[in-house]
Amino acid sequence: MSKTDEVPHRFSKQGFSLEKAIRFFFASNAGLTIVILVLIIAFLLKEGLGFFPGYRRELEVYRIAGLEFVDLSRSNLTAHEQLSSVLNRAYFAQINGLCASELKRSQEAAAVFNAYSERSAATHDLIVSNLDAGIAPDSEMLATLRQNHAASTRKALAELPATPHLTRAERAALIQSIATREVSSKDDPPLVTALAAQYAAAQQTHAEPLAGLRGTLDAFDAAGTDLSALVSEMTVAVTATKEAIQAGDVLEKNRTTLVAAAAHAKTPAAREKLLADAQTSLAAKTDIDGPMQALMLRKPACIAAHADLRQACAGILDGLPAALSQPEAERLLRVARKAIPAFMANLEQAPQRIGQWRHDTPVPLTAAIGSFLTGKDWVTGGEWQDFYGILPLLVGSLMISLVALCLAIPAGVGAAIYVNQFASRLEQAVIKPVIEFIQAIPSVVLGFIGILVFGSVLRDISQFDSLAWVPGFPIEERLNIFTAGCLLALMSIPTIFTLAEDALNNVPAAYAEASDALGASRIQTSFRVIIPAAFSGILAAVLLGLGRVIGETMVVLLVAGNRIKIPDFSSGIGAFLQPSHTLTGIIAQELGEVPLGSVHYRALFVVGILLFAIVLGINATAHKFVSRSRH
């Protein structure tokens, strides 16, 4: 039977049926999602993987231009400056601690006067400008202005800040002197001046016994001068070399582009022209050997400067007092004392390192990868050298997530257990929608609530003297890891709550019945049967909450403080009250400003890939737990 006269069987379907169309519609939807996901991954990889060769070249330039050589000296110089700053802070903390009462009295009096000045500034300035500007003062208008000023003065005086360290009489005298103050007067009220003078006198009194320390510190400060001068001098030289190399790189790139274009040129004439252009582009070959030789001539000077610095600093540990009476000063002193041995050891090794440094040691690709994964600095857009080290961002993200989880797990899982196991119907009907409602708050709104309310309130609370024992208090930065963690906890509670509640709900009723029939009480059934049976589901809920926390951007960008630095763990738990930056935040903040295709741009893509991998890993693990929890 030939094909043409093949008659379809009467059962066989004919044409493009509606059923097929519907099927196709849904299949294409599913297919589209998969295609888009694959495209996203491909795009991320394409943009991101170019980062490592680019970064390798930057690190190579860093070496061959001599920046690395200068940094060998500079790192010691920076350490010296930091140490010097810590010691000076300890010195002033000691003095200010000793005259704390004078300081507070002076500050409080000044605060009262400042509060008054701010509030009455508008009406005050109007009178003054009318009197000053040579405009014939209209007496009627002036009277009105004075009246207004008097009113605003009364109002301002009614709401002055508290002054717990001033006596009642002093406060009254201060307010009196403000109230009777001449409009034209530029002097501070007598009490403010007097207290400031008292404070200055107290400072001087307390500084006297510390004169020895002051001398040691001044000597220590001065010891770095030589090295500092040398470093600035070399900095100028190597920066010029680096710029020349970078310009050369641009020309080289032009040339390869032109040659590539020539290979595809349509006419021989066009090809000739392109090749000629390529030739001229090549003409200026960057000279790196000359500047490098000049730099290497400084080696002995660098080594000598280090030796001098080492000698000058050698006695520093002995020059420091055994202990300081003020706790803050003592803490800083301890920090400095702990840092000094490492600083001295580095100084000792410096001459050897400087002597052995060579500009032509190759920079392998693994160095770029290693520097990215374990680098402690993320420095971009600087005039010196860009570093793309992921650690500060990763640590920030992880610490924020840790805070968030520590708060969200008890709250979310606890609420889920209560609602599922113990709550009455009425309670269920109230609690569930309320918790789920949190999800409806846009994260940017949550972010500014976090800044304005939560951050400020927390910082104000931390200022109370009675809370000084809490590690990390008083908080210096309003925006910090803890604040961000709290808000993220709030954001992830609905996720954890809903999924954990589902997990508890999915535990078959037969388990509870069996447990009851064996004589278990309500609580025993919940804690010995239901919750263990839902455990993997609850774990999955927590992991999905974690995925949400790590991937969240807006809140951390607004609230985490965005300081790109690994928090200082020397203050223990207080590290959580320091500002930080995150993997997500850095992408959101910097991607809009980087030149397309630059190394920095690609670095952000690699951060994105890393983030993607982390969240994917978390979700995959969660998925595994979910499938295990099916009953």
Place this chain on the structure above:
Amino acid sequence: MVTDLPPPAAPLPAAIRIADLCFAYHAKPALQQITLDLPAHQITALIGPSGCGKSTLLRCINRINDRIPGARITAGSIHIHGIDINRPDIDLQELRRRVGMVFQKSNPFPKSIYENVVFSLRLSGIHKRSELDATAETALHAAALWDEVKDRLHTRALGLSGGQQQRLCIARAIASQPDILLMDEPCAALDPIATLKIEELLHQLKKQYTIVIVTHSMAQATRCADHTAFMDLGRLIEFRPTLQLFNTPHHPQTLAYVTGSFG
């Protein structure tokens, strides 16, 4: 109905006395005026068509019906060893430890075999290893499961076969050494061989326990039960020694049911 029947030939001490029991879900009556004395150390089967209330009656005996909102006893009483179990001062947990229950669908906890068996001991705060081990072994022996699982006591209970799981549930129920064992169609989800094993087990168990079993299978009732109660529409129709009930039913409804003309 039942009341005018002659009493069993040799009166046995009743473990459970159900008197005039009426039971309702919300306003819907499920049991009406059930009066029944279940003899100790015997197996009593409850049979009847679906929805006749036999499971409800069984679940009244350990008050597991309390779990269902709106379910309550409207009249009558249940005495176990002479104590009214619906008195407000009854310790429900203690009652359920004395009256074990095995459900239609085996429901071991997602824990190890061992932890399933010692569950009720742990509830009473017993954590001494030797005591737990001894109880686990005794209970598993009694449930004829020991030989099959003794080498894998600490593996997941849900990895057992259906019949093994059901016997594990029996072991779990008898670990707290109850007096009475309630079984709600324990073999409904099992294959014939597993069913046979459970039935053999019942014969062993009745030496120690008073057993009440709800079953859909009249064959099972004839094989295992010493006494059988036939129920329909929430009422007890007839309660007599099993052979008598099946061979010479007094009531026409019973006759119709046991001969298969309805139900």
